[in-house]
Amino acid sequence: QVELVQSGAEVKKPGSxxxxxxxxxxxxxxxxxxxxxxxxxxxxxxxxxxxxxAFGATKYAPKFLGRLTVDADTxxxxxxxxxxGLKSEDTAIYYCARRGSLGFYFDYWxxxxxxxxxx
Amino acid sequence: ESVLTQSPGTLSLSPGESATLFCRASxxxxxxxxxxxxxxxxxxxxxxxxxxxxxxxxxxxxxxxxGSGTDFTLxxxxxxxxxxxxxxxxxxxxxxxxxxxxxKVEIK
Numbered sequence: 001q002v003e004l005v006q007s008g009a010e011v012k013k014p015g016s017x018x019x020x021x022x023x024x025x026x027x028x029x030x031x032x033x034x035x036x037x038x039x040x041x042x043x044x045x046x047x048x049x050x051x052x053x054a055f056g057a058t059k060y061a062p063k064f065l066g067r068l069t070v071d072a073d074t075x076x077x078x079x080x081x082x083x084x085g086l087k088s089e090d091t092a093i094y095y096c097a098r099r100g101s102l103g104f105y106f107d108y109w110x111x112x113x114x115x116x117x118x119x
Numbered sequence: 120e121s122v123l124t125q126s127p128g129t130l131s132l133s134p135g136e137s138a139t140l141f142c143r144a145s146x147x148x149x150x151x152x153x154x155x156x157x158x159x160x161x162x163x164x165x166x167x168x169x170x171x172x173x174x175x176x177x178x179x180x181x182x183x184x185x186g187s188g189t190d191f192t193l194x195x196x197x198x199x200x201x202x203x204x205x206x207x208x209x210x211x212x213x214x215x216x217x218x219x220x221x222x223k224v225e226i227k
Contacts, residue, residue, distance in 0.1 A: 044207050044218035045156075045164060061215040095163055104211035105154035107175060109163035 002026040004034075004096050004110035011116045017084040020113045022096030024077045028108070030054040033099035035106060036070060036081045038092040046092075050099065051079055086117045121146050121210050123219035131227040138195040140222045142208035147188050149212030155184055155193045156207045158221075164207060168193065198224070 007021040022034065030053040039045045049060040053072035060068055064083075072079045079096060094113045097106035122145040130138055142153065151171040156164035166175040168184035171191055181202075183194045195202055203226050208219045 044220045045209075046218065047216045059214065063215075097163075100154075100166070100169055102170065103152050104214075104216050105152075105166060105169040105209060106156075106164070107166050107169075109165075112163055 002028045002098060002108040004098065004108055006094075006096060006110040006113045009114040009116070011118065012086050014086055014088065014117055014119055016086050017082055018086060018115050019080055019082040020094050020096075020115070022079050022081075022110050024079070024098075028077075028098060030072075030074050030077070033104070034072070034079045035097045035099060035104075036068075036079075036094065037097055037106070038090075038094045039112075040089075040092040045095070048081070050104075053077075053079060083115075086115075088117050091115065091117045120215055121148070121213055121217050123208050123210060123217055125206075125208060125219035125222045127222060128220075129223045129225060131225050132198055133227045134198050134200055136198055138193075138198060138202075138224050140193040140195075140206055140208075140224075142186075142191045142193070142219050144189045144191075144210055146213070148191075148210045151187050151191075152210060152212035153184070153186070153191045154209045154211065155182075156209065157202075157204045158207065159204045167206075195224070200226075 033050040035050040036048040051070045069082045096110040098108040100107045153171045155168040158164045172184045
């Protein structure tokens with residue numbers, strides 16, 4: 001059974017950066033794209049980026065280009081998301097999720113990491 | 120970017136009734152790459168349907184997805200207490216992949 005376990009909650013000041021981790025286990029291949037999404041209170045999820053750990057290939061939503069970096073450590077099956085220039089609007093639950101086998105729907109999700117941006 | 124509009128915003132139903140949820144895309148969803156998710160408070164979304172009509176592993180056949188082009192529907196027959204939740208549609212036909220704002224199915 002695929003399991004994605006994320007790092008804990010963070011509280012950050014505006015203008016700072018946050019780094020969230022997601023460790024995969026249960027046999028999911030490093031050739032699967034692992035995605036980052038976020039969900040602000042009362043809103044639908046928003047896709048941010050993906051990385052294919054085996055190849056280091058990445059794709060970002062245009063809105064986050066220049067402010068978001070995703071990378072992976074294949075030795076530990078862990079992917080990371082770092083968001084810089086934090087604003088209050090970045091307050092959300094951040095999820096990692098695996099791409100499905102037939103397209104970019106998301107079949108396995110992490111438990112979520114709450115990031116709160118507040119002065 | 121494809122904008123997904125879900126309706127209604129809230130559906131108030133009794134257990135045993137059926138629910139019909141709608142999702143309209145601002146542009147044609149390529150290859151009917153449309154997914155549906157269920158989300159309960161404090162939990163991550165759970166995949167129900169992909170490819171507009173294919174049920175994900177372990178999803179009961181009470182959940183039926185249909186539609187094509189820009190208009191899609193999720194039907195939940197015989198609502199059980201565990202089905203009261205928020206439902207989201209998501210298109211993955213064109214990047215960036217986008218989600219609707221959700222339909223809440225609540226107990227009447």
